[in-house]
Amino acid sequence: MADPYATLGVARGASEADIKKAYRKLAKELHPDRNQDNPKAAERFGQVTSAYDLLTDKDKRARFDRGEIDGDGNPAAPFGYGAGGGRPGGAGGFRSHQFDMGGGEAPDMSDIFEGLFGGRGGGGGGFASGFGRRGAGPPPKGGNVAYRLQVPFADAAALAPQRVTLADGSTIDLKLPAGVDTGTQMRLSGKGDPGAGGPGDAIVTIEIQPHRFFTREGDDVRLDLPVSLKEAVEGGAVKVPTVDKPVMLSVPPGSTSGKTLRLKGKGFHRKAGGRGDQLVRLVIDVPADDAALKSFVAGWTGGGNPRANMGV
Numbered sequence: 001m002a003d004p005y006a007t008l009g010v011a012r013g014a015s016e017a018d019i020k021k022a023y024r025k026l027a028k029e030l031h032p033d034r035n036q037d038n039p040k041a042a043e044r045f046g047q048v049t050s051a052y053d054l055l056t057d058k059d060k061r062a063r064f065d066r067g068e069i070d071g072d073g074n075p076a077a078p079f080g081y082g083a084g085g086g087r088p089g090g091a092g093g094f095r096s097h098q099f100d101m102g103g104g105e106a107p108d109m110s111d112i113f114e115g116l117f118g119g120r121g122g123g124g125g126g127f128a129s130g131f132g133r134r135g136a137g138p139p140p141k142g143g144n145v146a147y148r149l150q151v152p153f154a155d156a157a158a159l160a161p162q163r164v165t166l167a168d169g170s171t172i173d174l175k176l177p178a179g180v181d182t183g184t185q186m187r188l189s190g191k192g193d194p195g196a197g198g199p200g201d202a203i204v205t206i207e208i209q210p211h212r213f214f215t216r217e218g219d220d221v222r223l224d225l226p227v228s229l230k231e232a233v234e235g236g237a238v239k240v241p242t243v244d245k246p247v248m249l250s251v252p253p254g255s256t257s258g259k260t261l262r263l264k265g266k267g268f269h270r271k272a273g274g275r276g277d278q279l280v281r282l283v284i285d286v287p288a289d290d291a292a293l294k295s296f297v298a299g300w301t302g303g304g305n306p307r308a309n310m311g312v
Helices: 004-008 016-030 039-055 058-065 127-131 153-158 229-234 291-298
Strands: 113-115 145-151 162-165 171-174 185-188 202-208 214-217 220-228 236-240 247-251 260-263 278-285
Touching (some): 004 039, 145 153, 145 162, 153 202, 153 214, 220 229, 220 236, 229 236, 229 278, 247 260
Parallel strands (some): 145 202, 220 278
Antiparallel strands (some): 113 145, 162 171, 260 278
16 A cells, blocks of 8 residues: 555645645646556556545545555554455546547646545455455445546537546546536446456546536526627627527517527437527627717607606
């Protein structure tokens, strides 16, 4: 079992910031995407991640410092206890790693895929390795490994595949399910920790990232669309962004701010089939200092009182 402090190259009294700094440096050097021809780097990457997992959990770190658990997070065995103990494998989930999400520039891995640690099953040697297995049960599978995957808003709506690299160095294209939402969990069979009865599973929890101008309402997507005064008065076709690609939208003449138009089938995929819609709310953009507009309004007497039906 490894000393997590030694694995990260930090002192026992290191601060959380020092531990995080050391981890980021090692994770960047050892990440499987940068060491595809070096399996030892992938193994070392898993060890570094597990060490970071333990030392950033205040309770586990305190228990390790008191000698209650070992570097793998297992209860410390008394002197002379059995042989081989501990769980096999030990590659943990991800925290702040760079991931190739398929095509284009590599995004900041700290914003896209964050590992959740803990909740893994046991397994391994202990007494059974020296004295044989008692009982008729099958050998235990390896522990499950939990991950958190941050998915861009538009990708979640369009169900775009997410390319991710797991702790064992394998790369997969994750297909998002219809109806996906923050908190949705996906099980990847056999992608967890190794064990005598076969590997455990990877449990991926989805977290949909907010968008700078789209919001979600059930299976629908909402958008506030700025339009010019001329477009609102005269009407016409304007280009509108959607989660798929921009489309043309017809603005009726005489539109006012707050008028909502519907683009069918441009929302999230529903579990029962089909897609939600995109609801476009018009927001008239009046220029702050336009001399021609000010001159026109000064001599314009039309329009009446738009607040008359409010009794004011």
